[in-house]
Amino acid sequence: MKSPVEILRRRDDGSVVARLRGDIDMAQIPKIQAALEAALSNAIAGLIIDLSGVRYFDSLGIRLLFDVKKRLQQRRQPLLLVVPDGAPIRHIFAIVNIDHYVQIHGTLESARAVFSRTAGVAAAE
Amino acid sequence: VLSTVLSHEDLKLEFPARPESLDRARSALRIWLRDAGATPEELFEIVTVCGELCMNTIVHAYAADAGPLEIQGRCRDGEVEITVRDRGRWCSPRGKSGGIGFSIVRAMTDCLFRHSKEDGTEALLRRRLKRGASR
Numbered sequence: 001m002k003s004p005v006e007i008l009r010r011r012d013d014g015s016v017v018a019r020l021r022g023d024i025d026m027a028q029i030p031k032i033q034a035a036l037e038a039a040l041s042n043a044i045a046g047l048i049i050d051l052s053g054v055r056y057f058d059s060l061g062i063r064l065l066f067d068v069k070k071r072l073q074q075r076r077q078p079l080l081l082v083v084p085d086g087a088p089i090r091h092i093f094a095i096v097n098i099d100h101y102v103q104i105h106g107t108l109e110s111a112r113a114v115f116s117r118t119a120g121v122a123a124a125e
Numbered sequence: 126v127l128s129t130v131l132s133h134e135d136l137k138l139e140f141p142a143r144p145e146s147l148d149r150a151r152s153a154l155r156i157w158l159r160d161a162g163a164t165p166e167e168l169f170e171i172v173t174v175c176g177e178l179c180m181n182t183i184v185h186a187y188a189a190d191a192g193p194l195e196i197q198g199r200c201r202d203g204e205v206e207i208t209v210r211d212r213g214r215w216c217s218p219r220g221k222s223g224g225i226g227f228s229i230v231r232a233m234t235d236c237l238f239r240h241s242k243e244d245g246t247e248a249l250l251r252r253r254l255k256r257g258a259s260r
Contacts, residue, residue, distance in 0.1 A: 088165070
C-alpha cells in the first residue's frame with residue numbers, strides 16, 4: 001500500500017512540506033505521526049501540510065493537526081495547511097473552525113510564498 | 126405506490142472492528158451511496174459521518190478482541206438510513222478525538238440516534254437525499 005505521507009525538505013527556505021494523500025483514517029494516523037516526528041526539528045523554518053490529495057479526513061486527523069500546531073508553536077515555527085477551495089474536506093475544516101488556529105492556503109504555491117518571503121527578509125537583513 | 130421504484134438493494138456489511146476495516150467499509154459505502162443517487166457532497170458527508178461512528182465502535186465497543194462491526198443501509202423514497210452496530214459493551218472513556226467527532230457528526234446529519242442494549246450499541250443515521258426530494 002502506498003504511504004499516506006511524503007516528506008519534502010526545502011533547502012532554499014528551510015521549510016518542510018508533508019504531503020498527505022488518499023483516505024486519512026485511524027489506520028493511517030500512526031504512520032503520519034511517525035513521519036512528522038522524524039521530520040520536525042528545531043532547525044526547520046516551518047511546516048506545510050498539503051492536503052490537496054486527501055479524499056477522506058476525520059476527527060482523528062483534525063486532532064493530529066491541532067497537536068502538531070501546539071508542538072510547533074512552542075518553537076515558534078509556523079504551520080500552514082493547503083486545502084484547495086472546492087475540496088470536500090474544506091467542509092470539515094469549516095465545522096471545527098480550524099482556520100482560527102491555522103492558516104489555510106488554497107494552493108501549495110501560496111503557502112510556500114509565506115516561507116520564501118520570510119527567507120528573503122532574513123537574507124536581506 | 127411508486128416508492129418501490131426508488132428503493133434499491135439494501136446494504137449489509139460486517140467487518141472486524143479494527144482500524145484496517147475502515148477503508149473497505151468506506152469503499153462499499155461509496156458504491157452503495159452512488160447507486161442510491163447521492164450527490165458527491167451527500168456521499169462525502171454520509172461517508173464521513175459513518176466513518177466517525179465506525180471509529181467510535183472500534184475505540185469503545187470491545188476491550189481486547191475486536192468483535193464485529195456491522196453496517197446496514199437502506200434507501201426508501203429518497204431517504205437513506207444507515208445503522209452502525211456492534212456486539213460489545215461500551216467502555217466509557219471518550220475517544221481521543223472527543224468533541225471534534227461529535228461536532229462533525231452533528232453538522233452533517235439530519236437525524237441521529239444511538240442506543241445501547243444488552244447485546245451491543247446501535248447508531249442510526251437518517252438523511253434525505255436531494256434526488257428524493259426532487260421526484
